Amino acid sequence: MPFLKPPVVARTLHKWLGLLVGLQVLIWLATGLYMVVVDIDFIHGDTLVKNTQQPLLVPGKSAHDIASLRAQYQDATKISLRPVMGKTFYTVTTVDHRYLVDPQTGAVKLPLDENTAREIARYHYAGEAQISNATLISSNPPMEIQTRRLPLWRVDFDDRFSTSFYIDPYNGSLATRRHQYWRIFDFLWALHIMDYEDRSDAHNRLLIFAQFTGLTFAVTGLWLLFYSFSGRRRKKGNVVI
Amino acid sequence: MLLLKKLHKWVGLFIGIQVLLWLLSGLVISLLDPVKVNGRQWASPVVTEPQYIGPTALLEPAELPTEYLKDALSIDLTIQHGIPVYLIRHSDGEHLVSGIDGSLVTFESFDAQKLASQDFNGDGEVISVERGMAPDMETRNHSGAYWRVNFSDKANTAIYISISTGKILERRNSYWRVRDFFWMLHIMDYAGHKDFNNPLIITVALVAIWLGLSGFLLLFGSFNRHDFFFLRFPGKRDDVVITLFEPGVTGPRKVVLRRGSNLFLSLATHGVSLPSICGGGGECGKCRVRFEVTDLPDASGIDLLLVPKRLREKGYRLACQQIVENNMTLHLSEGTLTPPD
Ligand code: FES
Numbered sequence: 001m002p003f004l005k006p007p008v009v010a011r012t013l014h015k016w017l018g019l020l021v022g023l024q025v026l027i028w029l030a031t032g033l034y035m036v037v038v039d040i041d042f043i044h045g046d047t048l049v050k051n052t053q054q055p056l057l058v059p060g061k062s063a064h065d066i067a068s069l070r071a072q073y074q075d076a077t078k079i080s081l082r083p084v085m086g087k088t089f090y091t092v093t094t095v096d097h098r099y100l101v102d103p104q105t106g107a108v109k110l111p112l113d114e115n116t117a118r119e120i121a122r123y124h125y126a127g128e129a130q131i132s133n134a135t136l137i138s139s140n141p142p143m144e145i146q147t148r149r150l151p152l153w154r155v156d157f158d159d160r161f162s163t164s165f166y167i168d169p170y171n172g173s174l175a176t177r178r179h180q181y182w183r184i185f186d187f188l189w190a191l192h193i194m195d196y197e198d199r200s201d202a203h204n205r206l207l208i209f210a211q212f213t214g215l216t217f218a219v220t221g222l223w224l225l226f227y228s229f230s231g232r233r234r235k236k237g238n239v240v241i
Numbered sequence: 242m243l244l245l246k247k248l249h250k251w252v253g254l255f256i257g258i259q260v261l262l263w264l265l266s267g268l269v270i271s272l273l274d275p276v277k278v279n280g281r282q283w284a285s286p287v288v289t290e291p292q293y294i295g296p297t298a299l300l301e302p303a304e305l306p307t308e309y310l311k312d313a314l315s316i317d318l319t320i321q322h323g324i325p326v327y328l329i330r331h332s333d334g335e336h337l338v339s340g341i342d343g344s345l346v347t348f349e350s351f352d353a354q355k356l357a358s359q360d361f362n363g364d365g366e367v368i369s370v371e372r373g374m375a376p377d378m379e380t381r382n383h384s385g386a387y388w389r390v391n392f393s394d395k396a397n398t399a400i401y402i403s404i405s406t407g408k409i410l411e412r413r414n415s416y417w418r419v420r421d422f423f424w425m426l427h428i429m430d431y432a433g434h435k436d437f438n439n440p441l442i443i444t445v446a447l448v449a450i451w452l453g454l455s456g457f458l459l460l461f462g463s464f465n466r467h468d469f470f471f472l473r474f475p476g477k478r479d480d481v482v483i484t485l486f487e488p489g490v491t492g493p494r495k496v497v498l499r500r501g502s503n504l505f506l507s508l509a510t511h512g513v514s515l516p517s518i519c520g521g522g523g524e525c526g527k528c529r530v531r532f533e534v535t536d537l538p539d540a541s542g543i544d545l546l547l548v549p550k551r552l553r554e555k556g557y558r559l560a561c562q563q564i565v566e567n568n569m570t571l572h573l574s575e576g577t578l579t580p581p582d
Contacts, residue, residue: 007520008509018460028263029453033446036428039438053332055312060303066318067301070294077291081302081316095291193271202271211268218261225253228524 010223017217024194024210025217031188043185045177048163050126052174054083059103064090069101084172085123091171098170111136111169117153121165124174129159136169143199144178144186242462243542246524249455256448259429266423278420280412283363283398292320299325299340309338309345321407328406334385335406348407353388357400360409365394372404378421379413381435465564467501484570485513487578494578498565504530505561515577521561523547528560531572538563 004012041047058081059065069079069092078093089108090101100108112120114134121131138151145152145166152175153167161179168175190199194207253260276282302316309329317328318340325340337346348356350370358367371389373380380387380401387410392398396414403410421434428437429445479500484493498507505521505528508514518525526547532538533556540553541562548557560571 003512003514004509005514005517005520007517007522008506008514009520011520011522012506015460015463018456019464022457022460026453026457028267029446029450032263033450036437036439036442036446053314055314056310056316058302058310058313058316061301065301066299070296070299074293074296075291076294077319079294079318083315201275203273203275204271208268208271211264211271215261215264215268218257218264221253222257222261224520224522225250225257228250228519228522229254230518 007224007227010220010227014217014220014224017213017220021210021213021217025214027191028214031192034188035185035192038181038185043182045163045179045182048126048161048177048179049124049174051086051124054086056081056083057088059088062103064101064103064106066090073099082171082173085120089172100171111151112153112167112172114153116172117155117167117169120167120172120174121153121155121157124165125157125163127157127159127163129157129163132156132158137166144183145176148175242459243546245455245459245462248451249459252448252452252455256445256452259445260449260452262426266427269423270420270427273416273420277396277414277416279417280398280400280414283394283396283414284360284412285362294318294320294325297325297341300343302327305329305338305343309336335403337406346407348388348402348404350388352407353390353402353404356402356407356409357388357390357392360400360412361392361394361398363392363394363396363398365392365398367391368393373401378434379417380410381433383410465501467499467564470499470501481565482568483508483565484568485573485578486570487573488575490578493570500565502565503561504563504565505559507565508560513573513578515560516574517561519561523559523561526559529557530560530574531556532558533570536567536569 066079069090070076073079073092073094075094076092077095080091080093081088082091083089084100088103090103092099092101098110100110100112102108114136117136118131118134121134133154133156135154136151137145137154141148141150141152144164148166149168151169153169155165155167157163157165161181162183163177163179165177166175167173186199190196193199193202193204194210195201195204274282299318302310302318305327312331313329314332315330318325319328320326321337324346326346327338327340329336329338338344339346350372354367354370367390369391371391373387373389375386376383379399383401383403386404388402388404390400390402392400394414396416397418398412398414400412401410402408425431425434428434428439429442430436430439480497481500483496483498485496486493494513496508496511496513498504498511503521505515505517509521515530516527518527521528523543524547529548529552537556538558540548540558543562544553544558547559
């Protein structure tokens with residue numbers, strides 16, 4: 001229809017493109033709004049943890065010093081000093097094992113049991129709520145820890161954020177923490193980048209197609225705006241036909 | 242509806258450009274291949290042969306110089322670049338200390354050049370090595386001094402090596418720089434390119450949601466079932482004849498329109514362009530036509546607003562607000578059928 005005038009073209013396009021991507025544009029705006037309004041440090045759970053920057057107390061020479069550990073674990077590729085609940089431990093990494101060693105008494109039994117996991121979670125939890133549940137996750141991890149090394153103890157707190165702490169049973173560290181607002185963020189992020197499975201790939205065809213359509217939609221909208229506000233000025237003195 | 246439309250237009254006027262920028266920057270960011278953006282495309286695969294600490298005589302952590310141990314958060318003993326080293330992490334950065342004599346290990350420009358060249362397998366050579374004392378835009382996620390090793394490849398790769406640990410901090414290139422520019426536009430943090438919880442974007446996003454909501458509601462109002470005529474059986478047409486008169490034009494002109502279609506738009510697709518600025522949006526009030534008394538439809542809210550009472554009483558209505566229902570006769574203003582040019 002070559003004879004349609006530009007504003008008619010713009011209006012028709014805006015309407016039909018709106019039908020095509022209007023819902024997604026609204027989803028972009030709404031999910032974007034959540035992500036900018038809710039503080040990202042809160043999302044990361046920084047306000048729910050404590051005792052995460054405890055200085056080490058470096059152990060002196062003992063029956064279980066590094067020299068003896070190297071003799072005991074000859075295939076060690078890494079020996080570290082890490083605090084667990086305020087006390088310093090060695091973690092020994094070999095090609096296919098990890099060990100946690102108490103500098104005073106020698107190796108610790110691994111994986112850490114449920115009570116220890118609960119204790120560690122408690123030690124890092126900045127809130128007041130009680131622990132409601134603890135589970136050892138060794139396979140089929142939930143979406144929220146998909147990239148993490150298993151097994152992990154999941155310790156749930158009975159607070160209004162549905163907080164979960166993940167404790168590594170092989171070194172006693174707080175591997176990560178999740179809560180309801182993080183889960184919402186993650187879900188909205190999937191909607192935002194239209195990657196509904198991995199929730200991480202913003203280089204996907206569906207998204208690119210939607211963005212391209214959305215962009216055309218926005219351009220036609222701005223184009224219409226131009227007509228609608230230029231019409232405003234000319235309207236006066238134009239009453240009689 | 243009228244109010245929604247007003248809201249939609251005014252919000253659009255104020256933040257339309259930013260909405261456009263969001264879509265544009267989002268599109269550019271998605272189009273860029275992340276493997277190129279983060280430089281993995283041109284990074285040598287990591288060799289994963291285990292490096293055993295082995296039996297060499299070593300200092301215990303407690304024997305290292307106390308200045309390194311004070312307030313340490315973690316200590317890791319590994320083999321790096323062939324020697325046993327302790328990596329000591331503090332809240333303000335990391336240090337490498339030799340496990341053999343407790344001396345501080347640092348990386349010189351020569352080492353950085355070597356490490357970067359080992360990592361880079363793209364098409365280019367090292368052209369320069371610069372020292373940076375504090376994080377800049379490209380190293381903003383790190384602290385401490387670093388070497389920037391520049392390569393001559395097409396993507397202008399720069400590999401950043403930490404002076405204190407020899408770690409590769411970042412691999413930057415033109416793809417990353419383009420992405421970062423558009424990321425800045427997307428999150429509206431023009432100084433840091435990092436903080437998407439900034440007050441400016443929160444404000445604009447809070448306003449923009451109204452653009453989306455009003456638009457979404459308007460979308461429902463702007464469609465009627467006749468817009469989807471193409472979904473009906475082919476061949477089943479339901480037509481209406483419109484007879485058009487115009488002063489100074491001899492004889493009426495007849496057009497056949499689809500029943501249920503929008504009068505303004507249907508006339509336009511049949512080559513009859515009524516005067517209009519807004520393109521059928523019910524905003525400019527220019528598309529008025531005169532109906533015969535017998536076919537005169539009730540005035541809509543928009544008619545009441547944009548067509549003066551005197552003209553309404555004479556039978557004028559806005560064509561863009563009318564649905565074609567029955568055969569009818571319309572009187573157009575001069576110059577519509579024969580544009581004076
Ligand atoms: S075309 Fe502008 S009001 Fe009808």
